[in-house]
Amino acid sequence: MQRFQSILQFKKVSCKNCYKCVRNCPVKAIRVHDHQARIIESQCIYCEKCILVCPQDAKEEQNMIPAICNAMENKTQVIASLHPAYLARFGVTGINGIREAMKKLGFADAADAAEGASLMISQYRALFAEQKEPGIMISSACPVIVQLVKKHYPHLLGNLVQSASMMQFHASYLKKKYPKAEIVYVSPCISAMSELRDSGNEVDYVITLEELVQWMKKEGISITEKEPEQIAYRSREIAIADGLTDLLGAVKGIRRLSVSGMEQCREVLEELHPEDFENCFLEMYACSGGCVAGPSFQMKKGHYLADVLAVKNAAFGKDFHREQGDYELPGFELRKNFGYCSAQEQEEVSEEEIRDALAEMGKFSPKDEFCQGFPMRTPHARRYSDPWLWSSKPALRYLYPEYKNQPRHFYSKNKVHPQNAYTGEWRKDSPAVMFPDHL
Numbered sequence: 001m002q003r004f005q006s007i008l009q010f011k012k013v014s015c016k017n018c019y020k021c022v023r024n025c026p027v028k029a030i031r032v033h034d035h036q037a038r039i040i041e042s043q044c045i046y047c048e049k050c051i052l053v054c055p056q057d058a059k060e061e062q063n064m065i066p067a068i069c070n071a072m073e074n075k076t077q078v079i080a081s082l083h084p085a086y087l088a089r090f091g092v093t094g095i096n097g098i099r100e101a102m103k104k105l106g107f108a109d110a111a112d113a114a115e116g117a118s119l120m121i122s123q124y125r126a127l128f129a130e131q132k133e134p135g136i137m138i139s140s141a142c143p144v145i146v147q148l149v150k151k152h153y154p155h156l157l158g159n160l161v162q163s164a165s166m167m168q169f170h171a172s173y174l175k176k177k178y179p180k181a182e183i184v185y186v187s188p189c190i191s192a193m194s195e196l197r198d199s200g201n202e203v204d205y206v207i208t209l210e211e212l213v214q215w216m217k218k219e220g221i222s223i224t225e226k227e228p229e230q231i232a233y234r235s236r237e238i239a240i241a242d243g244l245t246d247l248l249g250a251v252k253g254i255r256r257l258s259v260s261g262m263e264q265c266r267e268v269l270e271e272l273h274p275e276d277f278e279n280c281f282l283e284m285y286a287c288s289g290g291c292v293a294g295p296s297f298q299m300k301k302g303h304y305l306a307d308v309l310a311v312k313n314a315a316f317g318k319d320f321h322r323e324q325g326d327y328e329l330p331g332f333e334l335r336k337n338f339g340y341c342s343a344q345e346q347e348e349v350s351e352e353e354i355r356d357a358l359a360e361m362g363k364f365s366p367k368d369e370f371c372q373g374f375p376m377r378t379p380h381a382r383r384y385s386d387p388w389l390w391s392s393k394p395a396l397r398y399l400y401p402e403y404k405n406q407p408r409h410f411y412s413k414n415k416v417h418p419q420n421a422y423t424g425e426w427r428k429d430s431p432a433v434m435f436p437d438h439l
Helices: 020-024 049-053 065-073 086-090 096-105 114-130 143-152 154-159 166-177 190-197 209-219 234-239 243-248 262-271 295-300 304-316 351-360 379-384 394-399
Strands: 008-010 030-033 036-039 059-061 078-082 109-112 136-138 182-187 205-208 255-260 280-285
Touching: 020 030, 020 049, 049 059, 049 295, 065 078, 065 205, 078 166, 086 096, 086 209, 086 234, 086 295, 086 304, 096 109, 096 209, 109 114, 114 166, 114 234, 114 243, 136 154, 143 154, 143 190, 143 262, 166 182, 166 190, 182 190, 182 209, 190 205, 205 209, 209 295, 234 243, 234 304, 243 255, 243 280, 255 262, 262 280
Parallel strands: 078 109, 078 182, 136 280, 182 205, 255 280
Antiparallel strands: 008 059, 030 036
16 A cells, blocks of 8 residues: 655745745645745645646646556556546546556556445435434535545534545445455545545555546557447446435435535535534535546546536436436445534633733733734634734634634735745734735
């Protein structure tokens, strides 16, 4: 299994102070130090927005292909599990259209991860049937959404559907079929790599569809589908927005809603109060339109409508039969505990610790504890103030709960001032008030 420290790496190039990655990061998980952009991994959700907007091509993804090739050279049986988005990326009608090309690369076999989606859907239905108390459930199928909730909305962790992902289900299924094999998951984005660190993970490597395309070009391998696949499988619909809710079908007593796109998902999570909703399931995709509009597709600047139709054809057939069949696989349970964090839970902080934190910010008397006319311990002041100090002191987390330990950049009228970019150092001459980009 591939081991690594960071999912996103940076090439050693000199940034041109364009700050595009900083401005476009939806969770502000990037800072610039010594003219080099750096990702704050504790805040990063692996949405790849920075990769797409960087004009210097300064960022690169973790590359696992050399390790895969090494495993193949050592005669290890390597099986590829392809996310259903491959149907749109390669323009094939089924896994048979790409299997031969995968074998030429050295894979022992290739399988459609929609098999795992069908198993995951069965798990979702079982969990819905167990739902006894009214509440809200958030899909855990998109790894970016899972990371977003974990790192930025931890009070909603208990609302994530406690099910393993399609990738994990398919890997478990393939391990039963090929006990000694190593599994390579081919994903439309890098966020699936975050699951390699999960306990119980059975995937050995993750590469993206774009990496697969470049690998094939390097080896001079082309995909030629001999004949269209005649059998369609509904679970392939998981690759597009609304696919998950459509696959689940009507569930008695549960309302189903679908949200796609990072901005829309964040808006929903911001206003979401689970106690105000009853029996509601939220399907969330970080990419607007689903996985067929993800980073691998944005890089090729494909046609969204054609990509959706390619998946729909493979899921329902060209006649779009809504009663189309699906994989018939032996079901098994694969739950995932995301933990729970109450929104009301706060660390106990003493008055002395708060005073120490304020002193580090240059505030020593009650009259200093004002920002924009509001006492610093009120939500109004927290909205407009943001300490230069990047600290893990509980007192600062108490004073600024929405920012926690997140390092920030300085904004004025939503424009970054490069000369004031966050460096991680305490600056006593810094102004007390800043305007984050979301205000």
